[in-house]
Amino acid sequence: MSKSIDVTDLNVWYSEFLAVGGVSMHIEPRSVTAFIGPSGCGKSTFLRTLNRMHEVIPGARVGGEVLLDGDDLYGPGVDPVAVRRQIGMVFQRPNPFPTMSIRDNVLAGVKLNNRRIARSDADDLVERSLRGANLWNEVKDRLGKPGAGLSGGQQQRLCIARAIAVSPQVLLMDEPCSALDPISTYAIEELIAKLKTEYTIVIVTHNMQQASRVSDKTAFFNIAGTGKPGTLIEYGETATMFTTPREQATEDYVSGRFG
Template sequence: MTETALMPLPAGFGAPALEAHAISAWFGDRKVLDRVSLAMPARMVTALIGPSGCGKSTFLRILNRMHELVPSASLAGEVRLDGADIYDTGVKVTEARRRIGMVFQKPNPFPAMSIYDNVVAGLKLTGTRVSRSGRDLLVEESLTRAGLWKEVRDRLRQPGGALSGGQQQRLCIARSLAVRPEVLLMDEPCSALDPTSTRRIEETITELASEVTIVIVTHNMQQAARVSQQCAFFLAEQGTPGHIVEAGDTTQMFGAPVDPRTADYVNGRFG
């Protein structure tokens, strides 16, 4: 498999915030990604699409050093944030994950912790000191940016686990935003949600994209078309490791893709 070249971003996309260069990944002896390169534009949404098992979620976790939490995992290549490789020995893992946040497929608020304490939980993990009045402002700001403030402002001391599924997911987004990340990674954030909650999360993504670079894994082609400006189509064929078949402007990818496999996938002919 030849390396996917790091494609220049389309006109109007500006500089990339995050760049993956020749990323290969293994779990033990099993290679799951083969020399994947992708530039992700600043303050826009990049959607990672493709069938299950093609390495999208693994690639996403590599982007903020969560891949290395798996004992048998290894990787090669570089992930550059603003030009600096986050895997350099001088870069602290906590700092990389503060700057590149993650929202998981299943909402995971701390259930016994209040809504307020859920939002500020990341401050302790990153060693960030904020005054009480500063925390109050940060909670309101983060919940507002996550589209949840009006719904919970009168019950901030109630448990986060008492919220609905969609509200819990937005609480997790607020928790990630509280440490002021530059990039927000989202691994199928709507897959466990009802259509109404999905629509609200998509609205939140659209609102956040002007401030934060977002990379989202989704199996929902309509969602990818609605929320993203750029797509990358991953595929793993006949037991080979996952790789990018095609990447580019979302409208182009859905309307006139270059590779026939991309056309087949986005039009539902497989996957």
């Protein structure tokens, strides 16, 4: 299911403001890649370009190339909605649909994509997705209850179940643990390790320990100053990035000297 991502000379503008400049990288399938860097350096903006989610902001545009297993995501006639079916997104704060049951939350993406599904198939998909998000045993007896009634960590795993229900190849996660307590954070990190056997995962995190625990590769972004674009400073194996980085700025950031 998982696919590789190749980015070449990507630039992102919001109207006339260049937010991210000249980013190139290769993301391996069935791996976890962490984006780190100080606030405002373009990590989340760049993450959103990988499934064209940034386009919901008026004036946003992109230059460069993003390939999913060789297919140009910004090619002529490519439907952004189809891109987002292949590349799912989990946001910073858990966002289950508050009026929907746990079951309907899982099926929401499938229904939004106008997929007809038999009741028995829907039941199987709900169970499979909740098991995939390591949530089934906790909610199997209350699938008709509101998703908003779950704890914060459970809500985030419900959002992951909703994302994987549409069978994506890639999962993007924008600081998925920033609003969670340490126990819930540990549960999400365990889940990420499990999910990478089936999906390509890219995660934005401000937690250096989390990046070192969950990711195979790490990309460090930085910004030269106010009004300047975010740029990719260094990208490599996580173990190397946290022990013997090539760039002084990377060492200063991961060691806590700034950021």
